[in-house]
Each structure stands twice: as C-alpha cells, then as structure tokens.
Amino acid sequence: MAASESIWDKLGNLDRRILFWAIVLIIIIPLIHPLGLPVTVSERVREAYNFVEKAVKPRDIALIDLGTGLGPMPETMPGLLAMTRQLMRLQARIVFTTGYISPEAVVVIETVMDQTLRKDPKFVYGEHYVNFGWYTGGGTAIRRLASSWKDVFTRDWYGTPNERLPIMKDITGADSFRLVWHVGPEIAWITYWKLGKNVPVLVTYMALNIPTYLPYYAAGDIYLLGGQRESAEYEILVGVPGPGVPAMDYQSLGHLFVLAVVVLGNLGHIRRKLKRGTQ
C-alpha cells in the first residue's frame, strides 16, 4: 500500500518529528543570521506612542503593572522595555506593581529595572522609580489601590516603609497617576482606573488575548499593543534597539510555516474528497 502512495498523500502524512525539527530550524536560523525584515508601524501603536508623548510631563507618575509571568515575555518584554525608556526620556517617575500570582513577575520587573532605570544614574530609587512588587486580591485590590494606595502597600518590595520613599509624598491613589500601563489580562484596570477615575490605561499582552480587549479599544477606553509585532513597532517609535525587531524575523517565518503546515495537512484530505467525487 505504501508503495502506491502519491507524493500528495506522503505530504499529508508526515511524521510529526519532521515538523518539530522544521519549526526549530525556522526559529534558530534567523536568530543566528538575522534577515532584517522591515517592520511597519501600525496606526494603533502610533496612537499609543503619541498619547504618551503628549500626555506625560516631567515628574508625572506612571504606573506599570504586570499581570503576567515569564511565559508571554518574548512577546511583551520589548514593548515593556521600550515604554520604560520612553517614560525615562520624558522624565516621568515610574511605579511598578504586579498582581500576578507568582513571584516570577517581580523578577520581570527587576529585569526591566536592570536594563533601563538602574543603568541611568539620573534615576534614583525611591525618588524617581519604585518597585512595590506583589499584591493579592485581583480586581478588589486594584479598586482599593485606586482609592487608597497605602491600604494595599505599606512598604515597597524590599521592605522600605512608604514614609521613607520620597515618591510616596505624591501618591495617594489613582488621581496621583498620569497613566497606567498594564501588561496582562486584568480588566479591572479599565473598570476602576479608567472608567472609575479617568486615568488613561494602556494595555499590552499576547496577540492571542488581544480580542478580549478589542471592545474596550473600539470604545476609546484604552490604548492597545497586541503581541510581538506591536511590541517591536513600539520599539521602533521609541528609537532604542531592543529584542523586538530582530525577533520579528523568526516570528514571520514561523507564522508562514504554520500556514504552510495547515495547507499540507489538508492536501491528502482534499485529494481523497476529490477522488470520492470522481468515483
């Protein structure tokens, strides 16, 4: 039977290990030898960038909240770094928090601070930026942060009491912040901070989860960056090279490969259907 299989049947019945190796090679080769595929900036990303440029003035306070762990970071980290750099250029003060139920999000915050704020001696911890780390309580805690910050955080992640953090003189609740940038799936930022306190909210998350946010974006409630491509686009707008743009090479090839694989998987099926139709 095997000898009578056509090339189309064989392509429709590939060993999955071949597919595994193919996708591994498709990702590794552009990592070793970048293709330099150009990235065009979409309207949605430009809107978010322009908003931050116009809205944030020196000494304004921006809140960056992580609602996710390490898994989605290849998609979201480039945007996170680019946004932090943009806020630094605009001389904003930055507060980091996370509601993700694992300490790994705090490690992401540490990584972001290591690669950006801690490299610039003009930014002093406690005065220009602070890491409050982790809170529990999800949406309820987010609502409480909006009305009374000190009811959720009495000290920063390293144990320093609020009274010894100069930035805390200007933070009471949502009204103290110029914007929130949430990386993750938590809708409560929109409900309690944007709709409740009119604080502009920017969201970035994996492309997979972006449809959840689309109704809010369409209603003008949020600015939205979706997935690796839009993170890379933000990187281009900020103008500081990062991991996002080079990653688009293997992401592009990976997407094309998955599409090709779906077509391949359907070849045998379509052929059998055609055969049945002619009999």
Added chain:
Amino acid sequence: MSTRFIRRDLPYVILAVFGILALLSYYIAIPAIETMAGTSRTWVVVVGAFAVLLGAFNVVRTHIVRAYQKKKDYWLSAWLLFIYFSMIVVGLSAGTGSGQYKWMYGAMYTPLAQGVVGTLGLFLVSAAYRAFKIRTIESLVFFLGFFLIAVRQASIGPLLWPGFETIGNWVTLWPSTGTMRAVTIGLAIGTVALALRTLARYERIGLEEGAMVGGG
C-alpha cells in the same frame, strides 16, 4: 452554634453581607458604607495573602507525604521540595533583589518557564497539521480568518502584499471586535445573574457535600 450552621449557613451569611455591602457602596454615596466597603476590600487583600500562604503549605505537605510514602515518581516530589526550600533560603538570607536570587530565577526558572510555553509551539504545529481539516464552509471561514490575522501579525505580511495589513486590520476591528463585544456583554449579564442567585442562595458555592462551584 451548631456545626451545621458554621459549615453551611455562616459562609452564606458572610457572602451576603459583604456582597450587599459592595453593591450598596457602588450605587449609594453614603460615607459610612463606603468606609465599610473600603475596609472589606482591604480585608480581601489580606485574606488573599493568607490563601497563598495556605496554598504554599499544602504544596509542601502533599509532596512531603508523597516523598515519605515513596509513591510513584516520589523523587520528583523530593526534587520539588529541594528547589522550593532552596529558593526560600536564598530569598530570605540574601534578599529577593540579590544576585544569587536573580541568578536562580534568570538561569534556572526563566528558561524552564519559557521553554514550557515554547513547547506549546511544537504541539500547535503538529495539531495544525493533523487536526485542522477544512471540511465545511465554517472551517473554511475559520481558516481564512486565521490566515489573514497570522499574516497580518507577521511583519512579512505587508511586504508580500500591502492588502494583508488592511484586510487583517478590518478583520480585527469589525468582525472580531463585534463578536467579542457580544461575548463581553453576555458574560457581564451572566455574571450579574450568577452573583444575584448566589446572594439569594439559589446557587451553591461548593460548601455542601457533593456541591460544585456554580452548580445550581
């Protein structure tokens, strides 16, 4: 107070009191109610922290028992406990901002966590190849949507044909947004109905024997 009251009725009383308090604070601007509701929200944060602590103790207890009784793959439980306490010891002694703690995360945990997520890519390719068969008009429409978004999200898409960008954006902004709007509104109405049924004790919340969360 009987055990039955404490186990079955008291949780409903607590739920009803705090639920109604939260509702009132949203709709009625009375400072006393707002203060009480605010305090209850602070309690949620504290209770949440204790719940995490309870979860951590449960993990330790479960795996100590598994390792001690030498159940199947007990060495994985022993390894989990070793890593678990190593992180705690380093975190408490050197601090979570220390180089050692960050190294444990950066060099050990991060590659593993991202590797697990990355592995999904391999299964996605395999599943797309074997299971994604275009048998009906609906599956063809699904494939076309997938095709347009996948090409639009890749930077190579607009290079191949600028129209991919325009059509991909259209799919995102109109059919996708419209569908998600319906899902979001439906979910919100369902959540309100579920909350009211729970407050009125028409929904069981997993306290009775054999009850399921949300089961009617």
